[in-house]
Amino acid sequence: MSPSALTGDEPVDVVVTLGTDHHPFARLVAWVDAWAGAHPDRTCVVQHGTAPPPTHAEGHAVLDPAVIPGLMARARVVVGHAGPGTVLDARAAGRLPVVVPRLAAQGEVVDDHQVTFGRWMAARGQALCVEDEDALHRHLDAAVADPGAYAVERADGAPPAAVTLLGDLIDGVLAR
Template sequence: MIFVTVGTHEQQFNRLLATVDNLKAQGVLKDEVVMQTGFSTYEPKHCQWQALFPYQEMQSLIQKARIVITHGGPSSFMQVLKAGKIPVVVPRLACYREHVNDHQLAFARAVQARYQNLLLVEAMPELAPVLANYETQVADLSTLVVGNNQRFNQKFEKLVWRLMEGEVR
């Protein structure tokens, strides 16, 4: 199964939904496709879809999916990584009125360059080849999520221990 999520941002992401729906209609995608369409106005004709899913159901769909296609919202693609999968990230772009600016593209590029743990699709014609070669492309990628929260907590814990021992005044 392929799961597509566009998040809960109030602007549409019709471009991604229509592209995946068309790939399914053309037989390019053989897998069952389930979409979370958010506030988009496009209604898929060849894929199962729902505007929003409860959190637990989203987690279940991510776990069940062979491939997860997500917008460039960090929370969305980090959930996929935490589930041990490499996300296909398609950032929303301002020129299509999908977001207020192109921060999703900038952030996804930065994560891709630094951690190399996502497949970034910057233009819709790239999506079909990425999906067709998904297993090959992700074979050597790591789903390791290195977060600043963990580093912060480790430093904070050391500071607390030093305070308790009277080393810091």
Template sequence: MIFVTVGTHEQPFNRLVKKVDDLVAQGNIKEKVVIQTGFSTYNATHCEAHKMMSFDEMQQALKDARIVITHGGPSSFIEALQFGKVPIVVPRREEYNEHVNDHQVDFTKLIEKRMNNIIPVYDVNQLFETIKNYDEISKNKNAGKSSNNNIFNRKLENIVNNLMEK
């Protein structure tokens, strides 16, 4: 399942919602897609769409998703990271009236450079290619099983186990 969330910002994010719906309609995405559409005005008809979701529903969708696609709001992609997912992040853009400025673009670029734990998509026309190659792309990211924290924890666990055996 692919879970898409656009957050609760009051400006629509039709560009992302429509692109995902089109990819499903064209048969490019064959798995189930659940979209939290927020204030978007585009009506997704090929996906399971919800304007808003409860906290529990969001948590379950994040847990169940194979891929999480989110806007560039930090709390949305941080939540995906907390569930061990490497989120595809499509930042909202001022030029499309999706936000008041391009801070999501700037923040996404910063996180990509410093943390390397998200997959940014700045052009929605590249979204399908990213979804198609998700497994390969996510292997090179610092999240989930490959995160520095998880690697450190596994190494520490091995050290402790070796000490306990002696």
């Protein structure tokens, strides 16, 4: 795929963002790259951060923040770590994000807060939380087959439901 995929207007099958944490998330990059290797006819863009770059997908250590919303809007599916920025950005672009929580035991984050957050957002219909490679691959296949199933209404002016839910979560934590 040519570098123009970042700024063009053609659809992108899969967009993966890992946030800006300094911990590498090689596990997710490898899972997506394995799928990309099995689907060479599909467009897959991965912002891999400090993890090793993918070999089959188009990899970028860092994506220009100005490019991300348009890239996500053109994606059939957005995949990322289970961080609030990923969820909010994907939903603002009209995509139901598929999130994979970073795990402390794998050195991907300092604690397992992303497991709690990803499951919490999934229980509220704000994201799809997956925790194994097979489940991720099933979602990627499903999104390519039916991208409408991974679309959500874009927020125009009003805070997205995910923002309201995140605010409620933060208020609950602060109240304790």
